[in-house]
Amino acid sequence: MKLIDGKQTAADIRAGLKARAAAFSCKYGLPVGLAVVLIGDDPASAVYVRNKIKACEEVGIRSFAHILPADATQETAENEVRRLAEDASVHGILVQLPLPAHLAASRILARIPAAKDVDGFSVENVGLLAKGERGTVACTPLGVMELLRRYRIPTAGKRAVVIGRSNTVGKPMAMLLIGADATVTVCHSKTQDLAAVCRQADILVAAVGRPKTVTADMVKEGAVVIDVGINRDGGKLCGDVDFEGVKDKVSYITPVPGGVGPMTVAMLLQNTLDAAERQV
Numbered sequence: 001m002k003l004i005d006g007k008q009t010a011a012d013i014r015a016g017l018k019a020r021a022a023a024f025s026c027k028y029g030l031p032v033g034l035a036v037v038l039i040g041d042d043p044a045s046a047v048y049v050r051n052k053i054k055a056c057e058e059v060g061i062r063s064f065a066h067i068l069p070a071d072a073t074q075e076t077a078e079n080e081v082r083r084l085a086e087d088a089s090v091h092g093i094l095v096q097l098p099l100p101a102h103l104a105a106s107r108i109l110a111r112i113p114a115a116k117d118v119d120g121f122s123v124e125n126v127g128l129l130a131k132g133e134r135g136t137v138a139c140t141p142l143g144v145m146e147l148l149r150r151y152r153i154p155t156a157g158k159r160a161v162v163i164g165r166s167n168t169v170g171k172p173m174a175m176l177l178i179g180a181d182a183t184v185t186v187c188h189s190k191t192q193d194l195a196a197v198c199r200q201a202d203i204l205v206a207a208v209g210r211p212k213t214v215t216a217d218m219v220k221e222g223a224v225v226i227d228v229g230i231n232r233d234g235g236k237l238c239g240d241v242d243f244e245g246v247k248d249k250v251s252y253i254t255p256v257p258g259g260v261g262p263m264t265v266a267m268l269l270q271n272t273l274d275a276a277e278r279q280v
């Protein structure tokens, strides 16, 4: 078993981005800017936003945190995003999800112009990905593809199984794997005999949000297992995969923490730099 070190890979990527961010500031006389909008007090979201802002500082991207209360109105939220859309010092806008239930997320996200959509959630960017014409791609699945590429894990002709069909991970992950010539199956909560489908996988991506969903009996000998889950099991961070149970069966596996998570943040910074360079 080889461990896929997302923490180190993300640090390597951030080092490269730091040089690019400095070159941008020098050339255009203003720093790359990322606005992060957090609405409400979901504790996990607060941690993710803090990590994103810290990562911006490290690479020399200016971050603007916009924190709205849990009872913010639809109009307030939309106006906040509209202001950021018009602000020339903001090159990327990220609205941390999930939003409080009373808000219509899609109408808020629709206020983010595609050029500043560093999450790749806009209709335009999702459409481009679906057509195989890459615009901005969602950070987590992009981070997974970057890990596969850097670890020279082949995808062409391989059977890939994605567990989870979310707009943030499962669906864009499947699109990217199709684009990389894998044969892709997407599983979800209604999938019959999940274990049998997963056992077919050369590359198994778990994006479920439930600890220990993927157990040893679901993993083919020599498979590559990518764990996208970030769960709390009595305060301890764990993924969707029963790591101890499957680790001796696999060729490669991502740990949690230190696997996909840091890559998501690195890809956000990369998307922000790309967006800034396209806007000048």
Ligand code: GUN
Binding pocket: 094, 095, 096, 097, 098, 119, 139, 140, 168, 264
């Ligand atoms: N919530 C969970 N993952 C993400 C993400 O990648 N972007 C945003 N904006 N919110 C999230």
